Amino acid sequence: MDKLNLAAWTGNAITEVGEVSVQLANQIIATLGDDRTDDAKERAYLSPLWHWCAFPSTTAQVNLGRDGHARLGGFMPPLHFGRRMWAGGALRFHTPLQIGEILQRRTVLRSIVEKEGKAGPMILVTLDHAIYGERGLAIEERQDIVYLDIPERYTPPKSIPMPQTGDVVGAVETPETLLFRYSALTFNAHRIHYDKDYAQRIEHYPGLVIHGPLQAAFLMQHAVAFKGRVPSDFHFRGVHPMFSDHNLDIVGVAQDGGLEICTGQLGHQGMQATVLWEDTV
Numbered sequence: 337m338d339k340l341n342l343a344a345w346t347g348n349a350i351t352e353v354g355e356v357s358v359q360l361a362n363q364i365i366a367t368l369g370d371d372r373t374d375d376a377k378e379r380a381y382l383s384p385l386w387h388w389c390a391f392p393s394t395t396a397q398v399n400l401g402r403d404g405h406a407r408l409g410g411f412m413p414p415l416h417f418g419r420r421m422w423a424g425g426a427l428r429f430h431t432p433l434q435i436g437e438i439l440q441r442r443t444v445l446r447s448i449v450e451k452e453g454k455a456g457p458m459i460l461v462t463l464d465h466a467i468y469g470e471r472g473l474a475i476e477e478r479q480d481i482v483y484l485d486i487p488e489r490y491t492p493p494k495s496i497p498m499p500q501t502g503d504v505v506g507a508v509e510t511p512e513t514l515l516f517r518y519s520a521l522t523f524n525a526h527r528i529h530y531d532k533d534y535a536q537r538i539e540h541y542p543g544l545v546i547h548g549p550l551q552a553a554f555l556m557q558h559a560v561a562f563k564g565r566v567p568s569d570f571h572f573r574g575v576h577p578m579f580s581d582h583n584l585d586i587v588g589v590a591q592d593g594g595l596e597i598c599t600g601q602l603g604h605q606g607m608q609a610t611v612l613w614e615d616t617v
Contacts (some may be wrong), residue, residue: 340376342459345413348445354390356382360521361435364389366515368553380402382433385553385567387467387475390439392523402538404411404525413448415459417483418560419539420526422548423460424480424573424607429566431474433467433587441469454493458484480573490540493576495604504562504588504597508554510546510580543579551578551599551607558586559595559611578606 356364361376370383408414433439446462460482466523467475485554516530527534535541552572562567578601579585588597588611595611 340550342413342448342450346445346447348411349442350411351442352385352391353440354392355438356386356390356433356435358435360389361386363517363520367514367521369557371557376435378436379434382435384560384570385427385428385556387433387439387519388549388553391441400525400604403534404527404531411443411445412461415483417459420509421482421484421485422479423482423576424548424571425552426478426569426571428476428569429474430476431469431471432457432566433469433474437469439474442468451542453484455484455487455491458482473574478567486539488540490542496575496608497530498585498598498600498603498605499587499589502587502597503590504558504586504595505524506558506586508584508586510578510582510584512544512580515544515546515550515580518547522547529582541577541579543581546578546580546584546606548572548574548607551584552609554584554586555588555597555599555607555609555611559569559609562588562590562595563611564615567611570609570615571611572607574607576604576606 358376358378364386365376393406399407401407403420405420442465444464446464451458451460451461460480463479463481465477465479466473467477512530519525519529526540528539529547530544532544536546540610555572556570578599582601585600586597587600588595593613593615597611598608599606
C-alpha cells in the first residue's frame with residue numbers, strides 16, 4: 337500500500353458508547369487490585385485507566401484474523417503486517433469518571449507513518465481518543481500502534497538497565513491467569529497474551545507477552561499510591577517485551593514533582609512512563 341493510499345485514511349473518525357458497570361468494576365478489582373477497601377459501588381470513582389475496559393470490541397468471531405485481532409479495513413487501513421503492538425501513548429485527565437456512568441469515546445485516526453526500524457519496515461498508527469462522561473470531557477488520549485512483519489526468530493531489542501534504587505519499588509506476579517483475565521476484561525483476543533503455542537510457534541516469542549496496557553495499569557497504581565492522588569498527565573512507551581515467566585519489577589524515581597517509573601524483568605526495562613500532577617505541569 338503506497339503513501340497516498342495510507343494518507344487517505346487519516347482523519348477517519350468513529351464514536352462509541354461504553355460503561356464500566358459495578359460488576360465489571362468488581363471484576364477489575366479482583367484482577368488488578370485497587371486502593372478501595374470494599375466492593376465497587378454505583379457512582380463511586382472510576383480508577384484511572386479503567387476506561388480501557390469500557391469499550392469492548394463487538395467484532396464478530398468470523399471477522400477476527402489469525403492473531404485474534406479484528407481484520408483491518410473500514411476505519412483502519414488493511415495493512416498486511418503480521419504483528420501488532422500497542423507501543424505507547426499519552427493521557428491527560430480532566431474530569432473524574434464514575435462507575436456506572438455512560439461514557440462516549442470519539443476516536444480520530446491522526447496519522448499513519450511508514451518507517452524503517454531496526455526490525456525492518458513498520459507502520460506507526462496514531463489514534464486520538466476523547467472520552468466524555470456526563471460532565472463533559474474527561475480524558476484526552478493518544479494511542480500509538482505499531483505494525484510490522486513477524487520475524488523468523490525472536491531477537492530482543494537492546495536492553496535498558498533498570499534504576500538501581502528508587503522512591504517507588506514494587507513487584508507484581510504475572511501468572512498466565514492474570515493475562516487471561518485482563519484479556520477478558522478488555523475483550524482482547526490477541527493470542528500472544530493467552531495462547532502460548534501461538535505466541536511461540538507463530539510469532540516466535542519466548543513466552544506469553546504481558547499486555548502493554550496491563551503494565552501501564554500497574555505503573556499507574558504505583559504512581560497514585562506514591563502521590564496519593566490521580567495524576568493530570570501519564571505518558572508511557574514500551575521499550576522491551578515482558579513475559580509471564582517472570583514477575584514484573586517496578587521502580588520509580590521522583591523528579592521535579594513528577595515521577596519517572598518503569599516495569600522490568602531480569603534487570604532491564606519493559607515499559608517507561610512519565611507521570612505528572614497538576615502542580616508539576
